[in-house]
Amino acid sequence: MLHVNNITFSYNTTPVLKDIDFTVNDGEYLAILGESGSGKSTLLKIIYGILQLDKGTIFWDDNQVLGPDYNLIPGEKYMKYLSQDFDLMPFITVEENVSQYLSVFYPEELKARTEELLEMVEMTSFAKTKVKLLSGGQQQRVALARVLAQEPEILLLDEPFSHIDNFRKNSLRRRLFGYLKRKKITCIVATHDEKEVLPFADRILVVKDQEILANEKTETLYNNPKSLYVASLFAEANLLPISTIKEYTEAKKDIVVYAHEFKVSETSGIEVRVINSYAMGSYYLMEGITEDQSLFFTDSKSIEVGKNVFLNVSLEVLNKRLA
Numbered sequence: 661m662l663h664v665n666n667i668t669f670s671y672n673t674t675p676v677l678k679d680i681d682f683t684v685n686d687g688e689y690l691a692i693l694g695e696s697g698s699g700k701s702t703l704l705k706i707i708y709g710i711l712q713l714d715k716g717t718i719f720w721d722d723n724q725v726l727g728p729d730y731n732l733i734p735g736e737k738y739m740k741y742l743s744q745d746f747d748l749m750p751f752i753t754v755e756e757n758v759s760q761y762l763s764v765f766y767p768e769e770l771k772a773r774t775e776e777l778l779e780m781v782e783m784t785s786f787a788k789t790k791v792k793l794l795s796g797g798q799q800q801r802v803a804l805a806r807v808l809a810q811e812p813e814i815l816l817l818d819e820p821f822s823h824i825d826n827f828r829k830n831s832l833r834r835r836l837f838g839y840l841k842r843k844k845i846t847c848i849v850a851t852h853d854e855k856e857v858l859p860f861a862d863r864i865l866v867v868k869d870q871e872i873l874a875n876e877k878t879e880t881l882y883n884n885p886k887s888l889y890v891a892s893l894f895a896e897a898n899l900l901p902i903s904t905i906k907e908y909t910e911a912k913k914d915i916v917v918y919a920h921e922f923k924v925s926e927t928s929g930i931e932v933r934v935i936n937s938y939a940m941g942s943y944y945l946m947e948g949i950t951e952d953q954s955l956f957f958t959d960s961k962s963i964e965v966g967k968n969v970f971l972n973v974s975l976e977v978l979n980k981r982l983a
């Protein structure tokens with residue numbers, strides 16, 4: 661189990677992270693979400709032990725992670741970190757990069773394991789290619805295989821699919837997160853992409869303004885985001901003021917409504933005039949304005965710009981948010 665105990669860190673005088681406190685269970689996948697600059701990468705680097713804490717401690721079971729002041733060579737044996745710059749050996753082949761940390765005393769095992777990992781990241785056909793000849797996305801896939809070859813107990817990934825095309829991303833995510841669960845590897849991923857969080861992460865940590873804004877099970881946080889900031893990390897969302905919803909419910913606070921939770925009606929509800937319509941593939945995202953705010957909603961059909969329609973929120977959604 662990972663224990664991050666009340667840590668504070670600053671690069672210069674102002675803290676980037678303040679009094680951060682959480683745990684990660686064995687085999688759990690924790691996603692770190694937050695806007696750009698909120699400190700996600702910094703938090704991973706601290707956990708890996710390459711930045712020196714101002715305050716607090718970090719433990720993996722009984723092992724304390726000591727920072728660079730105490731550890732000349734950063735990194736712990738049981739932990740691997742995949743940063744945004746992949747740390748590959750450019751002049752040797754893909755399979756040599758992946759097998760570099762495997763034992764040469766068991767050549768059969770080394771071969772089988774290298775093949776398994778290359779298959780997992782869909783790079784088998786590039787096994788004999790020198791890394792310097794690969795694209796950014798291909799290099800990122802090799803880097804993933806390389807950190808996994810080292811059989812970490814805990815894996816820290818910083819935007820692991822940032823260079824990978826959509827065509828591959830979905831299958832790669834399923835393979836990777838399936839593999840980590842099967843092998844019971846604890847994993848912490850810093851990301852902007854809800855698609856690698858919602859279907860796979862056990863828990864989400866949201867960081868904002870140096871602090872933890874939320875630390876909850878994925879489904880709980882998605883279903884009941886306490887703020888527009890949190891909801892917007894998952895999907896297009898709106899903050900409906902009490903003044904707008906008090907006709908429908910006994911609400912005592914503004915509530916967050918995802919754009920897809922509005923139902924469009926021709927006759928009653930919150931009246932909006934459509935000012936923008938965006939084709940999103942399987943649905944349309946529309947922006948409408950009331951007298952005093954703009955609201956995003958979706959529908960299976962495009963609604964003409966300039967047209968007035970009415971938006972409704974189901975009681976189920978209202979009750980969920982007001983709970």
Ligand SMILES: Nc1ncnc2c1ncn2[C@@H]1O[C@H](COP(=O)(O)OP(=O)(O)OP(=O)(O)O)[C@@H](O)[C@H]1O
Binds near residue numbers: 676695698850
């Ligand atoms: N080496 C550094 N020296 C000084 N300040 C830094 C350094 N690295 C990051 N920062 C600052 O620390 C804050 C957090 O940066 P960090 O890279 O951890 O954010 P992030 O949430 O990972 O962002 P992104 O999503 O854009 O990768 C930012 O304000 C950034 O400017």
